[in-house]
Amino acid sequence: MDFNLSEELKMSKKVYEEFAKKEVEPIAQEIDESCEFPAENVKKMQKADMMGIPFPQEYGGAGSDTLNYILAVEELSRACATHGVILSAHTSLGAHPIYKYGTEEQKEKYLKPLANGEKIGAFGLTEPDAGTDASAQKTTAKIDGDEYVLNGNKIFITNAGVADIFIIMAMTDKSKGTRGISAFIVEADTPGFTLGKKEDKMGINASDTRELIFQDCRIPKENLLGKEGMGFKIAMATLDGGRIGIAAQALGIAQRALDETVQYVQEREQFGRPIGKFQGLQWEIAEMATKVEAARNLVYKAAKTKDEGKRFSTEAAMAKYYASEVASEVANKAVQLHGGYGYMKDYPVERLMRDAKITEIYEGTTEVQKMVIAGSLLN
Amino acid sequence: MNIIVCVKQVPDTNEVKIDEKKGTLIREGVPSIINPEDKIAIEEAVRLKEEFGGKVTVISMGPPQAKDALIEAYAMGADDAILLSDRAFAGSDTWATAYTLAQGIKEIGDYDLIFCGRQAIDGDTAQVGPQVAENLDIPQITYVTDLEIENKKVTAKRQLEDGYSIIETQLPVLLTVLDGLNEPRYPSIKRIVDAYKRENTVKVWSTEDFEVDKDKLGLDASPTQVYDTFVPTHETKGEMLEGSAKEKVEKLIEKLKEEQVV
Numbered sequence: 001m002d003f004n005l006s007e008e009l010k011m012s013k014k015v016y017e018e019f020a021k022k023e024v025e026p027i028a029q030e031i032d033e034s035c036e037f038p039a040e041n042v043k044k045m046q047k048a049d050m051m052g053i054p055f056p057q058e059y060g061g062a063g064s065d066t067l068n069y070i071l072a073v074e075e076l077s078r079a080c081a082t083h084g085v086i087l088s089a090h091t092s093l094g095a096h097p098i099y100k101y102g103t104e105e106q107k108e109k110y111l112k113p114l115a116n117g118e119k120i121g122a123f124g125l126t127e128p129d130a131g132t133d134a135s136a137q138k139t140t141a142k143i144d145g146d147e148y149v150l151n152g153n154k155i156f157i158t159n160a161g162v163a164d165i166f167i168i169m170a171m172t173d174k175s176k177g178t179r180g181i182s183a184f185i186v187e188a189d190t191p192g193f194t195l196g197k198k199e200d201k202m203g204i205n206a207s208d209t210r211e212l213i214f215q216d217c218r219i220p221k222e223n224l225l226g227k228e229g230m231g232f233k234i235a236m237a238t239l240d241g242g243r244i245g246i247a248a249q250a251l252g253i254a255q256r257a258l259d260e261t262v263q264y265v266q267e268r269e270q271f272g273r274p275i276g277k278f279q280g281l282q283w284e285i286a287e288m289a290t291k292v293e294a295a296r297n298l299v300y301k302a303a304k305t306k307d308e309g310k311r312f313s314t315e316a317a318m319a320k321y322y323a324s325e326v327a328s329e330v331a332n333k334a335v336q337l338h339g340g341y342g343y344m345k346d347y348p349v350e351r352l353m354r355d356a357k358i359t360e361i362y363e364g365t366t367e368v369q370k371m372v373i374a375g376s377l378l379n
Numbered sequence: 380m381n382i383i384v385c386v387k388q389v390p391d392t393n394e395v396k397i398d399e400k401k402g403t404l405i406r407e408g409v410p411s412i413i414n415p416e417d418k419i420a421i422e423e424a425v426r427l428k429e430e431f432g433g434k435v436t437v438i439s440m441g442p443p444q445a446k447d448a449l450i451e452a453y454a455m456g457a458d459d460a461i462l463l464s465d466r467a468f469a470g471s472d473t474w475a476t477a478y479t480l481a482q483g484i485k486e487i488g489d490y491d492l493i494f495c496g497r498q499a500i501d502g503d504t505a506q507v508g509p510q511v512a513e514n515l516d517i518p519q520i521t522y523v524t525d526l527e528i529e530n531k532k533v534t535a536k537r538q539l540e541d542g543y544s545i546i547e548t549q550l551p552v553l554l555t556v557l558d559g560l561n562e563p564r565y566p567s568i569k570r571i572v573d574a575y576k577r578e579n580t581v582k583v584w585s586t587e588d589f590e591v592d593k594d595k596l597g598l599d600a601s602p603t604q605v606y607d608t609f610v611p612t613h614e615t616k617g618e619m620l621e622g623s624a625k626e627k628v629e630k631l632i633e634k635l636k637e638e639q640v641v
Contacts (some may be wrong), residue, residue: 011450014410015566041457048565062569063576286510 094121
């Protein structure tokens with residue numbers, strides 16, 4: 001597979017790198033501590049047309065492709081994984097389902113403001129009793145005249161406190177199991193829709209994660225996304241795309257952990273020489289670098305497969321499974337090679353190790369990815 | 380309001396190392412960027428266009444790869460981009476560069492304002508902007524840190540070492556701008572996509588495409604010739620003052636007065 005980036009992608013990558021270095025990196029540690037959503041930076045990302053990179057320009061997007069968007073998530077995450085997930089959840093989970101399954105009216109009304117960044121998107125599938133078993137949805141949507149009435153709770157929703165537009169899965173017909181699940185577009189200020197408290201997490205601290213609570217929340221009938229009963233399919237297809245975004249986030253974290261370590265072992269002296277002169281450490285660095293590069297190849301391949309219009313579920317699952325494990329492993333080793341300093345918050349590797357863990361969990365755990373991969377092989 | 384912006388692609392000197400033996404920059408592997416003060420110039424031009432309407436044209440003289448800088452300028456909001464590129468321009472000093480740029484600008488024609496960055500980070504001469512104005516025979520205001528345009532009149536704050544002057548003049552005028560005039564925007568990803576989709580986002584002009592006197596181009600026509608470059612050695616000589624504390628202080632004050640520090 002040819003990963004020579006086109007001129008368009010090279011120039012875009014340069015912009016992401018510059019943005020990450022000048023705007024994101026300087027606040028990464030601060031927002032990790034304050035847990036404050038980086039609203040100003042999201043505005044700046046909007047101005048540079050980064051909030052709808054893969055969507056056509058007629059729908060407010062930049063008119064580029066998945067690989068370009070993946071480069072943005074990677075470079076942002078290299079500076080701060082929180083910025084990476086904000087963009088990934090907004091683009092892949094909030095906007096993409098409307099692009100793929102929405103009617104022209106829905107695209108006009110909801111995709112445009114999402115893709116041009118005026119509004120922020122989020123996605124609600126997970127429930128207290130429906131995690132990996134996403135089919136166990138308890139949230140219901142009952143038709144009542146021209147409206148659906150939503151009742152139930154969603155948890156661990158990324159961008160919840162800042163999003164304007166939500167994609168919500170709910171049961172419209174319990175008797176049909178997964179085929180009884182439907183997808184809806186819900187606006188943030190709809191009566192009957194409230195938010196729970198902001199979750200206190202191990203990492204990606206400034207990402208606004210909350211519970212969504214629906215109590216007799218009435219939404220117009222035309223906000224059904226796709227057809228009744230298509231919700232599970234929409235959710236799974238959406239997560240396939242989202243996984244490439246999370247894989248790119250993991251890749252960014254892993255690359256940064258490697259970069260920090262390469263620099264540190266050449267500066268840190270013990271026994272009269274830089275610790276990077278010791279072969280034991282060199283071998284560690286070699287292993288880390290090789291794994292990061294292997295992860296990059298899987299992530300870019302998944303993005304390219306999607307851009308080529310082919311089935312990409314397996315590629316996305318492999319990329320997410322591998323890149324997230326590499327992120328955790330490389331960040332862990334980075335802390336180890338930094339020794340005591342690595343355990344201190346003064347060095348970014350401490351944050352990287354905490355941020356890396358979530359990539360193995362959300363948008364399908366590593367175990368789910370393995371189910372998807374094995375499923376594609378074993379029928 | 381039609382605005383022309385002169386830009387230069389330069390090596391990112393933050394990442395440049397110097398070959399101490401040859402006395403030259405090691406450019407290999409060093410990323411190329413738009414000269415930072417030229418970015419300020421582009422931003423100001425695009426803001427004025429957004430306020431008053433019109434068109435922003437960016438122009439550069441350089442090798443073919445300088446196209447990247449112009450595409451970046453397009454992505455920041457410029458409408459047209461022209462690269463003056465020809466082997467005949469190679470080795471130009473500021474005099475030949477300014478002549479070439481001015482001829483390119485004459486070919487573009489119809490402008491109200493020309494913006495340049497004060498100086499390029501690789502040459503630091505600050506000469507090209509003023510020389511372009513001389514070649515075009517229009518007024519110039521250099522070192523601009525603030526700017527207002529009303530009724531075809533420009534009022535600019537010109538920064539000096541020990542103060543500033545406020546200068547007013549009619550259009551057209553050439554302005555060289557300083558860091559701090561504005562905060563340049565990031566290139567738009569959407570415009571990057573457009574730049575590569577369009578054909579000829581950057582028009583490349585050789586000596587055949589605009590009117591130039593071939594005797595005024597390139598190294599041969601450049602009055603400045605570089606005979607040698609070297610890395611300056613810094614020799615800081617300290618002087619120890621002897622005596623009691625009181626005597627040392629007195630001597631120190633005397634020295635400071637001698638050097639006109641106090």
